[in-house]
Structure formats: structure tokens, C-alpha cells
Amino acid sequence: MAEATYPDDLLYHDQHDWARLEGDEHAVFGITWYAQDSLGEVVFYDPPEIGAKIDKDSAYAEVESVKAVSDVIAPLSGEVVEVNEALADAPEKVNEEPYGDGWLVKVRLSQPNEAEALLSAAEYRKLLA
């Protein structure tokens, strides 16, 4: 998508990641419009293994553009239950639909209350301004 977009139903991490809570125990993660725009065209996504434990504020995957590689930071802690396999063939989805088909992982949260520390869309937009 060409225009900066930050959906209101997501939670944001200041390292330009989003989380979509699904029920009390699960969340889907991805990178924000700003992150994909800064990185440029994504050509490779190196996902974590299913079952991997990931920690809030730590890198859990890598996305690469033609020129650069970028760590992806976990907005919340948990265990990876699903990775977006479709990105292996279509990594450009991260640019085209960063909040939709460009999602990166689904996680079973180990400390769901960590979500309280994340930013709202309005707060994240303020951070970028």
C-alpha cells in the first residue's frame, strides 16, 4: 500500500512491529507500514521455527530487502505456533499488505499482560511524527 496506514484495532511496538490479539492467549505479529517503507521491497523472510520461544523486545526473525537485512522485534513474548509460509514465494506481501497477507507469525502468548505496555495506533503515529 502506498499510503501510511496504522489500523486502530492493532497494538504497536516502538520498534515498528504490530500485534493483533486473538482471544486471550494468541496474537499475530507483523511489521508496520513505516517499517516496510523504510526497508524497501522485501525479497526474503527468514521465519523462526514452529515452537520457538520468543521474547518481547528481542529479535525473532529477519526480513531482507534488496539492499539490507533487518531484525524483526517481538512485541510480546510467547511460543511460535504458525509462520506465514506463503511469504516464501511472495515476500512482497509484506510491502503490499503489511497488516493482512504480509503477517509474519502467530504466537501463543506466555505473558498476555505484556500487551498493556504496547502503544495504540494514535500513540504510535505520534511516535512517528
Next chain:
Amino acid sequence: MSLKSTPLREKHLELGAKLVDFAGWEMPVQYEGIREEHSAVRTFAGMFDVSHMGEVEVEGPGALAFLQRVLSNDVATVEIGGAQYSCLCDEEGGVLDDLFAYRLGGDRYLLVTNAANHEADLAWLGRWSRGFEVAVRDVADRYAMLAVQGPHARRIVAATVGVELPPRMRVGQVRIGARPAFACGTGYTGEDGVELLIAPEVAPAIWTELLDAGVVPSGLGARDTLRLEVCFPLHGNELTPERNPIEAGLGWCCKEESGFVGAETVARARSEESADRLVPFRIEGPGIPRQGNPAMAGAEQVGVVTSGSFSPSLEVGIGMAYLRPDLAEPGTEIEIDVRGKRRAGRVASKPLYEKER
């Protein structure tokens, strides 16, 4: 230190370019996207602002003798209006810079230097010019430089700028924007095209004319992927004072009998079989090699990646690395340690990308 900017800075900003610090210059790394720009150059025409590159004029009755002394190639073979690629070597044969020399007149040459090396090159050339009847002048401020590259580049430039363009590896003195200029049949992309050295004050108007004619503005990002696909070395990556031209695969532009500075070492390196070799390789699965990644054979590190990228044309990771000579044969299996993950690769022959004919 504040960054230097080219006369086209405003044009880049108007187009929404991402500007980065490159060798002390504020330069566009991309506009719409590297892949799109890369593809435009491979299939149509793209233009690069390369005004950061330096120009040095060498003039005088001793110009040829002086250039024979400092440049690795045989400058005596260059006719008036000709162009030639050379290394500038130090006494140990290390590569200080790589450059094109254009013969503008009987005893007048123009050297185009890499931005990062321009000042050091000037000092080096000044030092070695003593005893020669020659003037070495820094003329970098006199020129903006536009590289227009791609299968349709010549046609569009000829129609837009209205000048006759020289064939490949030749230079023509022309007028562009009613000012003296040089059109050079050279480039750094593996495509046909021209490089225009024009007066800085006319650069914005020429840029706009080419843009209106459909030439795609392209940044240093695409320039890097284009040159890597055709295995052109980059000074600072493949070429450094720690490596000689033979290791770098540039033996073809070294004529030791011309007696250039560093020729003895280069001659010795040529006869040595134990020296490392710069080779291109491609990754055979997922993963993108990057500069500095170790090249491995089993548990042993056998080299280091000098440039690595995703190849927009081949859609795989590609790179160049200095490898032990026994591993330098095309087809040899190697592994690249990409941030702790082993990625299978294979040594390839040059160029990595070749147009279908």
C-alpha cells in the same frame, strides 16, 4: 562535516527519492524501488545522478608518459576520442582506485575517479607528476555527471539532447544545454548507454528532459545490483589497497611492460598460483549473502564476501568473494555463513547475468 550535494538534489527530492550519505555526498539510493529501477535499466532506460564522481584533467607534453607511469593499462594505445579502463596502483601493487581515462586531445586526458578516492587520487597523481611536463587539475566542480543506461538509452538521449553520441568505449566533445560537454560510451551496468559530463547549471534541465522522455530515475541501490550481476568490481568492496589487480581478476587491464607504479608486484602476482581469486557465486536456495560474510568449505573459512545482494534479474542471492585458488573454479560448491546460517552456494563464471541474445 556537512554532506556535499549534487546540482540535482532538488530534483531527487521532488521525485521522493531516499537520500543517503555516500562517500560524503548526499545521494539518491532509490526512488520508487530498486527492483523497478533495476528492471528499467535492463529492459528500457534508466538514469543515474553520478555527479559525486570526481574528474581530473591531465594535460601537457608529458601527459602520456605520466599516465603510463601511474595507470596500469597501456595508455599509448588510446587514440584521441578513446576511453580506457585502468587501475591506479601503489608501489606494492595494491589498488588505490579504478578509473576510466578519456583521451580528449593529443596531450589532454580526463580521468573519472571514485568519489571516495578523489582527494587521495589527486594527491597521489600530484606526487607522481613531479619530473613530468604535465599539469594535473582537479576539475570535479566543472561537471555534473549523468549515466543513462539501458537498451533504449542512446536513442532517447540522442533525440532529447540532440547530439551525436560516440560508440562504446569512445568519448565525444559535444554541447549540451548550450554548454561544452562530454558524451562517453561507457557505463557500470552491463547495458549499452552513455555517461554525460555536463555543466552543473544545466543538469536540472537535462534531467527533466530525459525524465519527460520516459527515462526512469534510478538510484545507487539499482546501480549496485546492476553492476554486481555483471561482476564489475567496486572500489572499497572488491578493490582495496590490500588486494592487487591480479587477485581481483583485472589482469587484463594491467600491462606490466608499460612500467607503471606497482608493475613488479603485479607481474609477480600474475605468475603466482597460490594467490586468492575474486570469483562470483550464487546461492542455491534461500538466503542473501552480504558483504563481510565468511565463505566456508566444511569447517574452514576459505574467503570472505566482498559484495552480496539479492539479484533482481536472477531472483536469487548473489555475490563476489575472494577464495583460495583451488576453490575458484566455476561449479565449486561453497557455503556462505549468513549471520550464523550456512547457505549453500556455487562458484559461477562471469558474468552472473547475461542477456539472452
